[in-house]
Amino acid sequence: MIRSLGADLVAISPELPDNTLTMAEKHAIPIDILSDAMSEVMKKYRLWFAVPGEVKELYLQKFGLNLEKYNGAGRWELPVPATYVLDRGGIVRAGEADPDYTVRMEPAEIVAAIRKIAEKRSM
């Protein structure tokens, strides 16, 4: 839907490149999944935070989740989940960043923002 409107979808996570996928599988993924392994982009976008100690313990002990396995040694750090719709000039036209990771920007809002950018361009 996003691509049919002429927009590109780019996903970014702190994870190291995924070694569990085959090259064929990697080619089959229609969007770019970028690896911010040095946390530089999360920081530039003011989304970076260090996972607090008690959450780290909860992940390790109750959820059996070791972030270092995904992010690399010593990297108990995450981005605030966020979505930004950028026009061709790179200006943020719509977006949402919420530390509550169960809240996400509505897909319909993303599509509406892209349509608005396209309308402006054709005027």
Added chain:
Amino acid sequence: MSLKETLAEFDASRKRPPEVVAIIRRGIDYARESGAAGLRIGERAPDFALPNQRGEMVRLSDRLSRGPVVLNFYRGVW
């Protein structure tokens, strides 16, 4: 049903113990208070170049020269 409603329903269905929910809540508050508020509407998104899943470098400004871009920051595949 909207995505927000679907996610809220899923979260409620997990029935986590109150002490676990409390730690998660405090973690969310911590991230909120850390000042990680992200970009503002109308601000220019900083340019960057990062490798994609195939090891190819992707530069934001290159993508923008082709059209609008939807950027999604997510925590990971776990």
